[in-house]
Amino acid sequence: xxxxxxxxxxxxxxxxxxxxxxxxxEGLGYASWMWRRQVEELSSHFKVxxxxxxxxxxxxxxxxxxxxxxxxxxxxxVLKALNIDKAHILGVSMGGFIAQEFAISYPEMVDKLILxxxxxxGANSIPIPKETLEIMLRGASKDGPPxxxxxxxxxxxxxxxxxxNQDILDFILQEQRNNPQPKQAYQRxxxxxxxxxxxxxxDTIVAETLILAGRGDRVVPFENAQLLHEKIAHSRTxxxxxxxxxxxxxKPKQTNQLIIDFLKGNVSSFLx
Numbered sequence: 001x002x003x004x005x006x007x008x009x010x011x012x013x014x015x016x017x018x019x020x021x022x023x024x025x026e027g028l029g030y031a032s033w034m035w036r037r038q039v040e041e042l043s044s045h046f047k048v049x050x051x052x053x054x055x056x057x058x059x060x061x062x063x064x065x066x067x068x069x070x071x072x073x074x075x076x077x078v079l080k081a082l083n084i085d086k087a088h089i090l091g092v093s094m095g096g097f098i099a100q101e102f103a104i105s106y107p108e109m110v111d112k113l114i115l116x117x118x119x120x121x122g123a124n125s126i127p128i129p130k131e132t133l134e135i136m137l138r139g140a141s142k143d144g145p146p147x148x149x150x151x152x153x154x155x156x157x158x159x160x161x162x163x164x165n166q167d168i169l170d171f172i173l174q175e176q177r178n179n180p181q182p183k184q185a186y187q188r189x190x191x192x193x194x195x196x197x198x199x200x201x202x203d204t205i206v207a208e209t210l211i212l213a214g215r216g217d218r219v220v221p222f223e224n225a226q227l228l229h230e231k232i233a234h235s236r237t238x239x240x241x242x243x244x245x246x247x248x249x250x251k252p253k254q255t256n257q258l259i260i261d262f263l264k265g266n267v268s269s270f271l272x
Contacts, residue, residue, distance in 0.1 A: 001058060004051075006077035007070075012058035013051035013078065017043030020111065021084045022263065024050045025075065027093030027117075028136070028189050031057030033175045034092075037252035038259075045260055049087065051078055053098075055185035063184070066192040068094075072101035076109060088263050089207075090114040093220060093245065094193045097121065101198065103205045112263055113207040117217055117245050119224035120231060122197030126221040131155075136190060149173060158216035158244035168249050202231045209235035210262045212255070214243035 003010045014032060016039050024035050032050040042048050052059035054074055055066060075098060079087060088111045091099025096118025103110045119125040128136070135152045153172050157165050209232050213222040222239055229237040238258060240247045248255040260266070 003058070004078060004081045006081045007074045009054060009060035009062055011051045011054075011060075011074070011078050013049065013082070014039075015082070016040075016048040016050075017046055019046045020263070021079075021087035022046040022048050023075065023079065023084075023087045023089050024048065025089070025091035025095030025098050026050075026053055026056075027095050028193055029056060029176075029181055029186050030092075031059075031175070031179065031181075033057075034172075034249075036171070037249055038256060041252075041256040042259065046088070046263070049079070049082065049084065053095075053189070055189050056181050057179060061182060061185040064188075066188040068097045068101045068192055068196045069105070071098040071192065072105055075102050076106050079109065085109065086111055088112045088114070090116065090259065091118065092116040092248065093118055094189065097193055097196045097198070100202055100205065101196075103207050103209075104198065104201055107206055110207045113205065113209040114212065114259060114262065115209060115225075115228060116212045116248060117214060117220050117222075118228070119220055120198045120202045120228055121193075122199045124199055125227060126223050128219060129221070132219050146173075149176075155218050156245040158214060158242055158247075158250060159218065160216060161242055161244075161250065165250055168246065199231070202228065203233070205232050207234070210258070211235055211237040212240065212247070212258065213237070214240050214245060214247035214250070216242065216244045217247075219245040 026034050031052045055061045086109050089099045096115045103113050132155050211225045211228050213225040215222050225237045229235050243250045
């Protein structure tokens with residue numbers, strides 16, 4: 001199992017493919033398995049780097065306070081340990097918080113930036129719906145009867161297409177059972193995300209940025225994508241219809257093509 005020592009702990013990581021480095025950053029409670037529908041396609045164009053965040057998967061789970069700044073430092077130290085000086089950075093949800101903080105704190109290490117289903121946080125972002133927040137605070141996907149866990153995870157998918165995406169739910173629940181995240185580690189990640197607020201500094205991001213969201217997102221409302229776009233100078237936004245918070249799992253072909261076209265400078269996807 002490949003691991004690298006960085007920022008005082010051991011991180012599990014994977015590298016797929018060759019070419020310009022592309023780093024994929026996961027969301028709350030998710031590990032590197034979440035990129036199952038991205039790795040094969042993206043690694044035919046890029047050197048795809050994925051690693052489990054502090055507190056989840058096969059990475060260490062130290063008993064300490066986690067912050068988004070700490071996660072950004074982790075990312076920088078992992079890349080340095082892997083001899084990667086500069087990379088494209090893609091972050092999903094909490095990973096989008098990390099990607100923003102990384103781009104703000106380490107601009108020299110960022111080529112292009114992709115922010116998925118995320119926000120700048122704080123009081124002026126559009127908040128997580130109350131029902132979803134209650135599920136997250138309870139950590140319902142971690143405990144309790146299977147039907148409760150299934151319902152909790154289902155909130156991350158587009159409500160109108162749930163029946164078509166039962167395989168995604170099965171996959172996520174199986175991975176969570178295979179390598180469960182300790183409750184304390186989940187809470188540390190959750191609180192790190194809850195305290196994040198980049199509103200007053202996200203406009204310092206200089207990297208060319210693509211902002212993606214699913215119109216049916218029931219976790220981070222898609223309108224946050226426009227708020228980010230208004231703050232980041234060199235950015236563009238695309239909203240995917242009939243897709244939720246996990247739009248990259250629900251619509252992998254479309255998502256992967258958008259990523260490839262943006263990073264390679266192909267404009268056709270953005271003229272439709």
